[in-house]
Amino acid sequence: HFSLKMGQYQVLLLVIAYFQNVPVQSQMRFASIFQDQMVLQREPESAIVFGFEAFLPTSQAFVSCAENGVQLDKLSLVVEVEEDGSWRSEIPPQVGGSECDITVVNGDELSQEEIHLKQVLFGDLWICSGQSNMAFVMKNIFNATEEIAMSAPYTDIRFSVLPLLASSEEQSDITPKIGWTNSSDSAHLALMSSVCFLFARNIYDVTGVPIGLIDSSWGGTRIEAWSTQESLESCDIPDNVSEEKPQDSNSYLWNSMIAPLKKLSIKGFLWYQGEANSHWNFDKYNCTFPSLIESWRKEFSSNSFTSPSAPFGFVQLSTIKYGHDSTYPLLRLHQTADYGFVPNTRMEKVFMAVAVDTYDEENGIHPRYKQIIGERLAYTGLNVAYGLEDFPERGPQVAGVSVSASGMELILAYDEEIIFNNSELSGFFLCCQESEYSCYDSHIYKWPSVPASCASQASENMLEISLACLECEGGVAPSLAYLWRETPIQTPIWGAPVYAATQYSLPSAPWIMLASQLPVSDK
Numbered sequence: 001h002f003s004l005k006m007g008q009y010q011v012l013l014l015v016i017a018y019f020q021n022v023p024v025q026s027q028m029r030f031a032s033i034f035q036d037q038m039v040l041q042r043e044p045e046s047a048i049v050f051g052f053e054a055f056l057p058t059s060q061a062f063v064s065c066a067e068n069g070v071q072l073d074k075l076s077l078v079v080e081v082e083e084d085g086s087w088r089s090e091i092p093p094q095v096g097g098s099e100c101d102i103t104v105v106n107g108d109e110l111s112q113e114e115i116h117l118k119q120v121l122f123g124d125l126w127i128c129s130g131q132s133n134m135a136f137v138m139k140n141i142f143n144a145t146e147e148i149a150m151s152a153p154y155t156d157i158r159f160s161v162l163p164l165l166a167s168s169e170e171q172s173d174i175t176p177k178i179g180w181t182n183s184s185d186s187a188h189l190a191l192m193s194s195v196c197f198l199f200a201r202n203i204y205d206v207t208g209v210p211i212g213l214i215d216s217s218w219g220g221t222r223i224e225a226w227s228t229q230e231s232l233e234s235c236d237i238p239d240n241v242s243e244e245k246p247q248d249s250n251s252y253l254w255n256s257m258i259a260p261l262k263k264l265s266i267k268g269f270l271w272y273q274g275e276a277n278s279h280w281n282f283d284k285y286n287c288t289f290p291s292l293i294e295s296w297r298k299e300f301s302s303n304s305f306t307s308p309s310a311p312f313g314f315v316q317l318s319t320i321k322y323g324h325d326s327t328y329p330l331l332r333l334h335q336t337a338d339y340g341f342v343p344n345t346r347m348e349k350v351f352m353a354v355a356v357d358t359y360d361e362e363n364g365i366h367p368r369y370k371q372i373i374g375e376r377l378a379y380t381g382l383n384v385a386y387g388l389e390d391f392p393e394r395g396p397q398v399a400g401v402s403v404s405a406s407g408m409e410l411i412l413a414y415d416e417e418i419i420f421n422n423s424e425l426s427g428f429f430l431c432c433q434e435s436e437y438s439c440y441d442s443h444i445y446k447w448p449s450v451p452a453s454c455a456s457q458a459s460e461n462m463l464e465i466s467l468a469c470l471e472c473e474g475g476v477a478p479s480l481a482y483l484w485r486e487t488p489i490q491t492p493i494w495g496a497p498v499y500a501a502t503q504y505s506l507p508s509a510p511w512i513m514l515a516s517q518l519p520v521s522d523k
Helices: 006-021 144-151 194-207 229-234 252-261 282-303 328-334 370-384
Strands: 039-041 047-052 060-067 075-077 079-081 087-091 099-107 112-130 157-161 178-182 211-217 268-272 312-315 350-353 398-403 409-414 418-420 428-431 455-459 462-466 479-482 498-500 511-513
Touching: 039 047, 039 211, 047 099, 047 112, 075 087, 087 099, 112 194, 112 252, 144 194, 157 194, 194 211, 194 268, 194 370, 211 252, 229 282, 252 282, 282 312, 282 328, 312 370, 328 511, 350 370, 418 455
Parallel strands: 039 112, 112 211, 112 268, 157 211, 268 312, 312 350
Antiparallel strands: 047 087, 060 075, 060 099, 079 087, 099 112, 157 178, 398 409, 409 462, 418 498, 428 479, 455 462, 479 511
């Protein structure tokens, strides 16, 4: 039998209270994104590992790597302690395909703790972000079962999926909801972003370089939530905080789902977003999107060895419902900073996949043809991000407009050979407003279609449109646009009129030419 007298009981309470108030030394740890079998950025960049909590001056870090199966000498690494108490260590540039174990030792000979990262693969690290079409998972695409099974051998493609978190303050850490795994993990691949993964699979088929993917996306979210406060201010975006839907608040997703990653050295970014901005600051998207790209590059390059011009790929808005009216045509233009194509002088090292010809009537705003989007994004990415000039930088673009010698046709000269198919539509739309700037919108009633019979292919890279089909009443000068509809094509896929006459068959992107940009016939 055990008992305490009152005096002994009081002493025991004091001892307990004392130890409850003594600060416990936190254990050193890696940031939560660092896990076994992850991918870190290969040469020429140096990778960075970083973490938190206790770190003593006597602490050390080591990396032990194997290249092509040959074990290399163990390297000692310098560990730096940041002003906020976190720590980081730079890993010298590693060849793609190298596999390394990383050890950090905290303490001295009397008291040490070790933390480890094992089987870390070096390759190209991409961050994939945006809203529901980026979050659209592999199990929901067409032929999902076959695609997932076919992807199992791609074990050099490793991925992680982040949780949905919103924060009013910038965060330094985030724990993945799907930890690092590879493509043989079919159960988790089924829950991975399809655009992100299929892009990587196509890139890997050509380069053979291991790829790491971090899926940080949230359905229904606006670009303002993913943007830094500085970039929003540069576009005169008013403050917005939503208590009911914090993910709609300015910068809240940057703070919680992107900022914790900014110390990572990465290859580049992928983006599929814009639907939620079709009725929210859509007229500012030609500023907010380029500014987001610039700010992400700035934040990552100033905190890691990420290039200040890191490649940035995006998917141009797809479709919703045939015959439906919306702001999509202008928003697609704004996605290119109003150039109609990328890369351009406002958006350098940016590449794009056109998706306007992937109509999926049953699935509406979420077309399931993600394989084609992954291919197109990879084709342009192989050129822009990887410098492989055998791949196209973009689809065909109109390089010149003139009137034929007869004065009867408008001639569109493209910058490459094209294939023209007007079996469903000509692809062209006409606007006859007295003020040409009244045509600078997306309303269907202002943009009747030019009949398919009015357009034909004149040569390998030229189309001609009968000027008789471009006449406006009252002598008003016409404006002309291509695929100027939210959903211009009823054919489910490959129904656009203009494609490149190459093995890659990239579609020509939508464009608009106001009346003042078109030549006038003197006949």
